[in-house]
Amino acid sequence: MAEFGESFTAHMVTSEWTVDGGWGPLELGPHAPVSVPPSMVGLHYGQVVFEGLKVYRQADGSVGIFRAQAHAARLADSARRLVIPPLPEPMFLKAVDLLTAANQDSLPRDAGSGLSLYLRPLLFASDSSLALRPARSYKFVLIAFVTEGFFADEPDPLPVWVSPVHTRAAPGGTGNVKFAGNYAPTYWAQEEARMAGCRQVVWLDAIERRWVEELGGMNIFFVRGSGSTPQVVTPPLGGTLLPGVTRDTLLNLSGRLGYEPREERVSVSQWQEECNEGTITETFACGTAAAVTPVGTVRYRDVEWNVGTGMTGPVTADLRQLLTNVQTGRVPSPEGWIRFVPAPTPRNAAS
Structure with a gap:
């Protein structure tokens, strides 16, 4: 291929x-x-x-x-x-x-x-x-x-790098549309992520450099809790995030599995703390090209932490399978x- x-x-x-x-x-x-x-x-x-x-x-x-x-x-x-x-x-x-x-x-x-x-x-x-x-x-x-x-060439969850300097989009700009000029400026940060041993870059907001917005060219989700009723959380749209069709699809489908979909801002320090506490148990990215892609390890400045076990979690796996089943007509949409x-x-x- x-x-x-x-x-x-x-x-x-x-x-x-x-x-x-x-x-x-x-x-x-x-x-x-x-x-x-x-x-x-x-x-x-x-x-x-x-x-x-x-x-x-x-x-x-x-x-x-x-x-x-x-x-x-x-x-x-x-x-x-x-x-x-x-x-x-x-x-x-x-x-x-x-x-x-x-x-x-x-x-x-x-x-x-x-x-x-x-x-x-x-x-x-x-x-x-x-x-x-x-x-x-x-x-x-x-x-x-x-x-x-x-x-497809990455069987394991992605290691990701949070950019402390570069941002993807600013309020009032073009972050919420698929404009060609949004992409080449991200290459530098993506190269820095690669040099840090990571596959993708995580973008923070352009004002406070605090709030997690996107992962590469994809939307990002956090899973809080486990068992039958976890929360599936993604940053709210506010003009700087792309309104992903896969993002919208997963928010729609989460209820079928008994999950609670939520749109909520998550800071990078909160992400780290809740992973260390075991509150955030999974993180995944999503997009048309990437479908549902799990995140295993996060690197930010001189700190590194695992998300859950560092492996693909059950919520991520179930949402990925449900998305595939809907896309291929195995279950009703x-x-x-x-x-x-x-x-x-x-x-x-x-x-």
Whole structure:
């Protein structure tokens, strides 16, 4: 299996927006390079947003896109924040239908294979202009690749490093949207985490440098207690956190297992103290690419502590299994969560 995001399927879907015509027809064609001018607004000023969603083989052999409408809404929110014309939801859904139908045979017939089709929608400013203003033309591109998952090569819980210096997002900024410019600035801290022997960086808030916000490009959860009624706690959305679709899914699903979902701020010192006391028994990250990924060890400045036993806990394991079962149709999901793919549509079908 190729590394995450490096081996793409044979097709892609595109559309272009102009001032006079708005969004043009969707076109399904071969996966190919996109020609852009060197003076393109998106290259110079970063007017670029994207999404990530997955398609799963269902237990009955059909193919379903997981929570496509939620991803359509989040892409539209991201676009509006960057003054990009949002892609209408019906057009977004038609695009993911087209690409999934064209590439569904790349998914194994076995719903338990652990593989999914990752879809990457991208909206970018395509103007040839260096004027410091929003662009006057845009392009939509949708590509896909088959993946095992972001941490498929990591069988054990992650060791993570809390950054004492760098922050991911500030109030009033773009932390709550999937803006391309949010990601490259995190590489430095991620390299520092790697040099500290950790797989991911934990982000604290930009004001007090105290409150845990996210883990890498993922949302973070803490499990308080054990047994039949633990609490599943995640930081509240406040403009600096990405409103993760997987985060929302797990908050929704926790009640099925008898867990109490809570949105509550947790400080880094509180995290350490409650782990040492045995109050916080598990910690995990979640996201479309990562699914549910346990955290085993935390390093902050010159201190290190284990979360629980340092191994995958029962709440994390149960939520991960339930999420997988919902995504693959083994257990019922709320209405509209699974978008079943229609029969393949002829090439260059219009929205």
